Amino acid sequence: MAGLGRLGNFPRAAFQRLRPLAVGILCLGVPGFMGLAWLVMTQGHQNGLDTQATEWALQSRSPALTQALLLITNLHSVMAISVYTVGLSVCLWVMRGHRHWLLPLWLFFPAGSALNVLLKHGFARPRPGADEALLHLATFSFPSGHASGTTLLYGFFALVVLVHVRGPGWRWVTGVAALLVIGLVCWSRVYLGVHFLTDVLAGVVEALVWMALCVIALSARSRPTC
Numbered sequence: 001m002a003g004l005g006r007l008g009n010f011p012r013a014a015f016q017r018l019r020p021l022a023v024g025i026l027c028l029g030v031p032g033f034m035g036l037a038w039l040v041m042t043q044g045h046q047n048g049l050d051t052q053a054t055e056w057a058l059q060s061r062s063p064a065l066t067q068a069l070l071l072i073t074n075l076h077s078v079m080a081i082s083v084y085t086v087g088l089s090v091c092l093w094v095m096r097g098h099r100h101w102l103l104p105l106w107l108f109f110p111a112g113s114a115l116n117v118l119l120k121h122g123f124a125r126p127r128p129g130a131d132e133a134l135l136h137l138a139t140f141s142f143p144s145g146h147a148s149g150t151t152l153l154y155g156f157f158a159l160v161v162l163v164h165v166r167g168p169g170w171r172w173v174t175g176v177a178a179l180l181v182i183g184l185v186c187w188s189r190v191y192l193g194v195h196f197l198t199d200v201l202a203g204v205v206e207a208l209v210w211m212a213l214c215v216i217a218l219s220a221r222s223r224p225t226c
Contacts, residue, residue: 018215029205050196092105112148146200155208
């Protein structure tokens, strides 16, 4: 019980400082996701966002860019992020002073990944047509698992930086770097023809909303009694 007890020794005050940001993300993210879902359910792939993004992706294809984006997308697959999460969990467990980060990590992913699977099956949106796809997948399309998982992974790293780094410089660098990687992964999915733009946007928003809920829950969490 002593080892598990350390999981609860998270500095709750740090999460309480982040709660206003989390509430703001919820206020913007929930209607944002609902708007994207409404667009998909009412207009399908004929909506302007998807048609223009898909056309742009098709026009920008080249052998070199395809290979680069295939590498990026494979490094951020759900399986790859699952492996990263297991490895990070082992590292945090070995580093006794950082075990309190295991609970947020597990809440973000795989709990966030399970939410994505439920949403996929709930909306059951088919992927883009085979003529446009450079990869062929049998799973549903909305919201994107790559976009969601990548946002959860780099969102976790950004959260660690927000809690432990006081200087605004490193916080900005971390935030911009995370956004760039997330944006690259999202574009790789549209470029490869396995997702619509609304899929990846919904995946990012879904992950942000889930992280905000986790932050709010952890900020209110009582300290363990064992």
